[in-house]
Amino acid sequence: MTTATDPYHALVNREYSEGFVTDIESETLPPGLDEDVIRVISAKKKEPEFLLNWRLEAFRHWQTMREPRWASVHHAPIDYQALSYYSAPKSDADRPKSLDEVDPELLRTYEKLGIPLREQEMLAGVIGGNVAVDAVFDSVSVATTFKKTLAEKGIIFGSFSEAVQTHPELIEQYLGSVVPVGDNFFAALNSAVFSDGSFCYVPKGVRCPMELSTYFRINQANTGQFERTLLIADEGSYVSYLEGCTAPQRDENQLHAAVVELVALADAEIKYSTVQNWYPGDAEGKGGIYNFVTKRGDCRGDRAKISWTQVETGSAITWKYPSCVLRGNDSIGEFYSVALTNNAQQADTGTKMIHLGRNTSSTIISKGISAGKGHNAYRGLVKVGKGAEGARNYTQCDSLLIGDKCSAHTFPYIEVQNPSASVEHEATTSKISDDQLFYCMQRGLDAEDAVSMIVNGFCKEVFRELPMEFAVEAQKLLGISLEGSVG
């Protein structure tokens, strides 16, 4: 993988020695990946030495690894040397000039979600969209107000690159402490080449007064395909973090390999909610996003709690297992998930709950919905270690099948090494019964609304965990994503 053509080497070296960094704003690195590319990325971001070394370590490890094949998904092989690992913001030439040039299907969806026109422009990446953001969200002033409130509480929240400059000591202490560089193929790749992401630190005893969201830094959100998020909740603190956006987003990068690390110290609580609605591709799944994400939370202190809630409706392929390491005694892990696959979408998702501390408990509620030719798999691990006295787990994974070409799979792994543990796993698979449909329809609902209502009922346990405004949007989103799956 390290062999590159000479001209390419020459190019990289030349640029680097001549202060490549000053000029890169408008540059995109040529495709390919080797140590020089990583040095360029790191230098461009003016990163401290330890971070560069860390990236290089990850890269060296990555080279020894092979792409995992065990997931229940199918895709054409990915040529990692054909990707460009640093790209400046999209050049205007590629972007639609106005909404007229945007896929009408996409616009129709925006309309149904009730997204204002200006915001639509921004989401579709129309030229001048960034200006529109300010107008619509008034994001500059909103963001400023929020930043002030957060700063008063001592909360550090911003982009990852920013944090590297302002708080390198926190980064050095926590980065890679939950997801080590060699954790898995995609995490290693991310560690080597990550572009940007979010960083948040909540100090001791502070309850974050608002839901933190990437939404509010959307104008700096061009974080590219290798996003890195690090969230630290110090002792006794609380934070709720929202990621993603219900509106379908287009992106020119097909491969997304993000890493999210959460650290909860004693008595801290982190609530992490995701709504993922990347472009799923056309009806055949062509052009959709490959979303290969590593998310893990570490309940490092006693009585810590980490709760994951996710609504996955987008992407051609979703490959994602938000996990909790329950290290502290009495710590709690939760996982609530709705994964919907329609058309040719594939999802292989689930969680890992690793019980290490005493009296730890975990809850897993997973709802999978397959429609069209969708392929939906739950894959999870509940592990109770020898020392996890009194560990408790409850798992429920239900699958709903709509149409006779879809599939639903459940692959739970349960490993118990302590007799005082109590582990329960339940799973069911069914379809929407004709009786349910008939009942709804004789009350005057059309078939599509009836299905949407039943599906929303099916997912209620998970939606309940979402922050209010997200929950409402998620319900609408589900209805739209299911369109055309009945009849």
Place this chain on the structure above:
Amino acid sequence: MSSDATDRFVNGFAEARTALPGGASDWVATLRQSGIDRFASLGMPTTRQESWKYTRLTALERRDFTLPVADVSAPGLEGCTLDGAHRMVFVNGRFSAELSDLDRLPEGARCVSLAAALEAGDPALQPAFTASADERDAFVALNTAYMGDGVLLELAEGCVLDAPLQLLFVAGTGQDYVSHLRNVIIAGAHSQATVVEAYVAPEGGTYFTNACTDLRLASGARIDHVRLQDEDESAFHIGRVRADTGRDAWYRSQVFSLGAQLGRADIDVRLASGAECHLDGLYLAGKRQHVDHQTRIDHAEPHATSSQLYKGILDGAARAVFSGTVHVRKDAQKTDAKQMNRNLLLSSRAEVDAKPQLEIYADDVKCAHGATVGQLDPMELFYLRSRGLDEHDARQLLIHAFANDLVDRVADENVRGFVYRALDSRLPGRDAKAEANA
């Protein structure tokens, strides 16, 4: 990952094959060759393979097993035989006519030793082995190469076996020998039988049983299959049952795994339209025993029903693995599949790994599975204590109740008693009271 064991089996084949039954028949020779070729290319399973993820074969691979010697004295069979049953007895993997009792077989039932059938080039056998070419299980491939004896049971259309057929595999004297047993059961349309496979070791020893039972059920056939693995605690047992059902056939398997330091029991069932299968299992393990049960039900056609209940009781530093897969194919609409796995952990050193899986490609189905791991309920214990039972008796009562749930499901009264006696002597904590009193 030692491949020495693989090499030993492969290299020993050329010499061993002359002594194996059926040497005169061309198709048997070809079949055995294909088996060993297959085994050589597959090699011994390793923990890198998904179905062997939790089971290491190191202890098995360390030993050099030889084929059993021909003449061994027959051990005493008291307590091993099933009253009122037709009986075939195999000692160290070889059929013993004098210990067997097949005089009362009804018309339409043919029951012969596999070795004899292979020697005679029995035409009924050949079709039973047709699928062996693309075998993916290394131990079945090895079995195909080395199979020494077993039973060939043929039931004619409509034949009903009035009493259970007991297949008693007795480990006699000798050390470090391996028996490759192969049973072939061909049930004609609407035939019925209860087959009890029992693996016992009255005299103990370290040996390796590699058993494979192939069943073919024609339409409407009913087979009740009880499999009792009561091997010596230092023995190795690898068992595989493969059942292929016809339309509206009914198959029930009840597995009781009590012995062996390493015990594995796989069941593969393919269900045709309207067919029904019920897989029950109970595994007890203590000390350093390792038991691994894997089931795979292939709902290949619509309107089939399956249910599974596997329970385990783990004591000492035992480890149990359960992996169950329900696979519903694209057109298998109206499938009804249930699976349940419950584990009782009695010791802090025991470990359970459960992997219940559903793979569903059809939409009009009802599928559910569940798994639990836990200890004895303190409330239930308290209730019994409050009624005057001491701690030990209360625990024993609850453990028995947990296990008896499955024994009670055995239909035939004699078989139930037979299983219960074997189970009772193995349930954990039985000796504790005696020791405490002494």
